[in-house]
Amino acid sequence: MTEPEAETDPEPDGGRGDRPQAHTIRLELADEPGELLSALEPIADEGGNLLSIFHERGHITPRGRIPVEVDLECPPSRFEGILERLRDEGINVVDADAERYGEHLTVLLVGDLVGTDISDTVTRVESSPAATVEDLSLSAPGGPAEQASARLRLATRAGAADEALGVVRTVAAEKGLSVVEPLTEVSR
Amino acid sequence: MSRIAVVGCGAVGRSVVDLAGDHGHDVVAVADSQGAAVDPAGLEAGAVLERKAAEGAVGDAAPANALTAPYDVLVEATPTTLGDAEPGFSHVARALDRDRHVVLANKGPVAERYADVREREAASRGSVLFEATVGGAIPVLGTIDDYGPERITAVRGVLNGTANFVLTRMAAEGLDYEHVLAEAQDMGVAEADPSFDVEGTDAALKCVILANVLACGEREFTLDDATVAGITRVPGSALDLAAEDGRTVRLVGEATADEVRVGPRLVPDTSPLAVSGTRNVVQVETTHADGIDLSGRGAGGPETATAVLADVGRLPPLE
Numbered sequence: 001m002t003e004p005e006a007e008t009d010p011e012p013d014g015g016r017g018d019r020p021q022a023h024t025i026r027l028e029l030a031d032e033p034g035e036l037l038s039a040l041e042p043i044a045d046e047g048g049n050l051l052s053i054f055h056e057r058g059h060i061t062p063r064g065r066i067p068v069e070v071d072l073e074c075p076p077s078r079f080e081g082i083l084e085r086l087r088d089e090g091i092n093v094v095d096a097d098a099e100r101y102g103e104h105l106t107v108l109l110v111g112d113l114v115g116t117d118i119s120d121t122v123t124r125v126e127s128s129p130a131a132t133v134e135d136l137s138l139s140a141p142g143g144p145a146e147q148a149s150a151r152l153r154l155a156t157r158a159g160a161a162d163e164a165l166g167v168v169r170t171v172a173a174e175k176g177l178s179v180v181e182p183l184t185e186v187s188r
Numbered sequence: 189m190s191r192i193a194v195v196g197c198g199a200v201g202r203s204v205v206d207l208a209g210d211h212g213h214d215v216v217a218v219a220d221s222q223g224a225a226v227d228p229a230g231l232e233a234g235a236v237l238e239r240k241a242a243e244g245a246v247g248d249a250a251p252a253n254a255l256t257a258p259y260d261v262l263v264e265a266t267p268t269t270l271g272d273a274e275p276g277f278s279h280v281a282r283a284l285d286r287d288r289h290v291v292l293a294n295k296g297p298v299a300e301r302y303a304d305v306r307e308r309e310a311a312s313r314g315s316v317l318f319e320a321t322v323g324g325a326i327p328v329l330g331t332i333d334d335y336g337p338e339r340i341t342a343v344r345g346v347l348n349g350t351a352n353f354v355l356t357r358m359a360a361e362g363l364d365y366e367h368v369l370a371e372a373q374d375m376g377v378a379e380a381d382p383s384f385d386v387e388g389t390d391a392a393l394k395c396v397i398l399a400n401v402l403a404c405g406e407r408e409f410t411l412d413d414a415t416v417a418g419i420t421r422v423p424g425s426a427l428d429l430a431a432e433d434g435r436t437v438r439l440v441g442e443a444t445a446d447e448v449r450v451g452p453r454l455v456p457d458t459s460p461l462a463v464s465g466t467r468n469v470v471q472v473e474t475t476h477a478d479g480i481d482l483s484g485r486g487a488g489g490p491e492t493a494t495a496v497l498a499d500v501g502r503l504p505p506l507e
Contacts (some may be wrong), residue, residue: 015352056434058434059434106433106435106454107454108426108429108430108454109438110421110422110423110426111421137432137433138423138430139426139428139429140423141424141425147421147423147425148423148425149423149425149426149428149429150429151429151430151432151433153433178421178422180416180422180426180430180437180451180452180453180454181451181453181454181455182455183344183440183452183455183461185452185456
């Protein structure tokens with residue numbers, strides 16, 4: 001729903017210098033041998049440290065591509081270079097978070113979503129500095145008067161997932177909606 | 189070998205009577221709500237169960253006679269009751285007052301009056317074990333006890349087979365809650381009054397018991413301390429949206445030494461918690477050994493009796 005923060009924005013806190021920070025990049029790759037390797041090489045070449053790669057082979061996009069989520073660590077000054085290099089190589093970068101949105105969480109909302117103004121619900125969640133709504137899917141098979149469901153994908157600052165969930169809970173409680181929260185795994 | 193008295197003759201109590209001999213124990217008394225059969229030399233399980241099936245009562249003696257029989261271990265398998273947890277609590281107290289062991293299949297005493305049970309136990313030579321109250325045949329409490337509760341940070345799991353069956357069928361068939369519930373009732377998976385299961389109360393009691401164990405006496409939990417939501421407000425459309433994203437919804441209970449929560453949660457399809465049908469699963473988070481996943485049958489007569497008899501085998505000899 002919202003554009004990711006422009007990666008070139010200077011960090012408001014300013015004081016972190018060029019220490020490596022975590023970033024998440026979402027790519028869409030053709031289902032061909034070597035595609036993944038050719039996407040990862042530029043990241044390493046440009047000084048990025050790969051943390052994890054989530055290769056969703058089972059989930060082909062409508063364009064017949066395979067979504068890949070790459071978590072990496074690099075100094076802030078290198079991040080833009082990595083993205084440029086990927087684009088130069090013809091890799092489809094669909095989403096690049098600035099490091100301030102380091103975590104994602106998905107929640108379901110259930111109830112009278114239409115009657116309680118779903119766009120206001122999203123706006124309220126986004127008004128929190130903790131979260132931005134990246135994606136929204138709504139299902140109201142019984143029509144607007146019936147109980148509906150929505151799936152929200154939130155991006156949050158690293159370590160702010162609880163705060164983001166708290167905002168969702170508060171808004172939902174005010175509107176009489178139920179929240180199906182993700183299970184917050186104990187960090188391993 | 190132990191001499192066992194079984195109080196409560198539902199599916200679990202009957203299975204304990206049936207399987208005790210296989211574990212090398214004698215059943216010296218059995219009581220249901222209407223009568224009791226007592227024989228200090230050991231009852232014949234087949235005869236007791238036949239009589240129960242044919243006449244409804246296990247014997248002609250008064251039910252209270254089972255409590256005074258010469259047993260080593262009292263198996264308390266009467267239905268779980270909330271609040272004062274009676275009559276289960278009084279059965280536990282009487283056995284401990286006689287310096288006998290108690291094995292619980294009834295959740296009430298350890299969910300609602302944990303401190304009272306522990307206080308009575310401390311004054312007795314007998315011990316109280318209650319593996320069967322959490323996760324049926326799955327050795328949850330035994331695992332916690334092996335590692336030591338102080339080395340467990342959290343336990344979470346799918347602890348109600350009925351709710352899990354309903355969610356599994358809703359997701360697989362695209363049907364709504366009421367439809368699947370009716371089907372589950374026809375199959376005998378859900379009770380005529382399913383509220384205990386689908387409102388999350390049963391899972392919450394199990395998590396309260398876990399929290400009591402994890403708190404090591406620092407704090408006592410009862411059902412009132414649990415934050416509980418059931419699955420009755422989860423529509424099929426929510427399960428569809430979860431499935432599109434590679435996830436599903438499970439009724440998950442979480443217990444720590446500080447908190448008990450039960451509610452529908454989004455879990456990845458690939459998570460160990462995404463068990464299907466009536467199976468249960470428990471994740472034990474340890475301080476030094478990461479997570480341990482245990483899954484299996486969480487309910488049923490022989491399954492729960494298996495956990496009861498495992499407890500009987502764990503008990504120390506009475507002096």
